[in-house]
Amino acid sequence: YSAEWLEINSEEIKRLIAKLEASGLDNEFIHLQGLKYKYDFYNQLLFGPANAMMFAHMNIELPEHYYDFAQSMTFTDSAIVQIPKWFTVMLGVFERGEKEGWIEVSLEHYMEIYAKRIENEKVRSLFLVKLLDHVLQKGYSDDFPVYIESVRPFITHATALEELPSLEARYRASREAHKTILRGEMAPEFKAVDINGKEYSSADFKGKIQVLDFWFTGCIPCRAEMPYMEKLADDMQGENIVFIAMSVDTGDELMALWREMVKDKRGAELQLNLPGGFKSDLVKKYLIHGVPRIVIVDKEGKIVDANAKRPSDLKLRMLLERLI
Structure with a gap:
């Protein structure tokens, strides 16, 4: 993850994409495969250093401005939702922005803050639905109603809108299952x-x-x-x-x-x-x-x-x- 490593891998991504564009393959395939190369690399940039330190016990000192690429990402291409890791990368970019001070940190309205940074309607809507789903997958959240109401105005794409009723039903079921440990209940003694x-x-x-x-x-x-x-x-x-x-x-x-x-x-x-x-x-x-x-x-x-x-x-x- 040195400056030299960044340069070598950035050039390799450019080489792969140039080779794709000269391949004569279907244009849509070329576009999606090019996005996949880029997002695989973004995923490595965002999570690779921590994984290397955790699993390989490497002592890593990142070069200055290592995360600058994340500050300029805009997510304007609706095709990204067709490739693996798109949601993981987007969430990683926003959370990195919070750590670096590029994005405001908010307990109740962080989803709304993320939403306002995504111009493409389809990407914004599908990202927010997956983010709500991500919250439910991680376990019960007393704040889920606040989250969903804060982003409801930003979920406008038809495919994403269809997902909202099932998300709300899952939350209600989760709340019932966790009713003994809701916010305000007395904590069990230990x-x-x-x-x-x-x-x-x-x-x-x-x-x-x-x-x-x-x-x-x-x-x-x-x-x-x-x-x-x-x-x-x-x-x-x-x-x-x-x-x-x-x-x-x-x-x-x-x-x-x-x-x-x-x-x-x-x-x-x-x-x-x-x-x-x-x-x-x-x-x-x-x-x-x-x-x-x-x-x-x-x-x-x-x-x-x-x-x-x-x-x-x-x-x-x-x-x-x-x-x-």
Whole structure:
């Protein structure tokens, strides 16, 4: 991901597209295949460095202006919705824009902010529908009604409009299934232990905002999010808030791995293990079927969000700052 690598691969994309255009193949195929080359490369640019650091343990220092390409992307070609990775790339561009300060960060209206940056009606409409679907796939969200109402005026293409009723029906079903952990419900109490066997309970944190980060040692996405959560905890140290990394590891082998992973951590985040793991009452009460899962509890012990955004998303920090 060096400047030299960027130049070599940018030239290779140009070479492939020139070869396509000289091939004599069908023009529509040439156009779509050219877009596929570009979006595969954009996907690599956006997510490659983090994946390399996560899976290959590479220490990567990106060149200055590495993400500048994302700032100028406009999504005006409706053909992009026919190629793989188009939605992933678009979402990645907008989220990168939030991190770089090119795009306003908003808890309730981020979808509307994204929508206003997409000029093409078809692309805008289909992107928003897929974004709403993305929210539902990630788990129950108390904010879904706010999201859908904020973008409804921007969903104007017939194909996308047909998808809205099914999305709304899925939300209603999800709300009913999660009715015991909706925003404002009392949070379930818990007991968990640290690496030395000292027991903590939710009562120990009465009057504090609690950020519970459920994870286990074999979860790659969990481990990828760890540095972001640890930084949040360190940045907010001294505030009326506690960050708890709640391991759901069980069994001698995984518990030994957990102890090895957390023994040298010296940050503000409290490292605990939940006895019973995925079979514990707490996991069942929060209806946790997969991790990472972030739960936020307010000072009164009421649920703020039982399926909060991940710490790599700036909107989680914004929510916590609002609660403090």
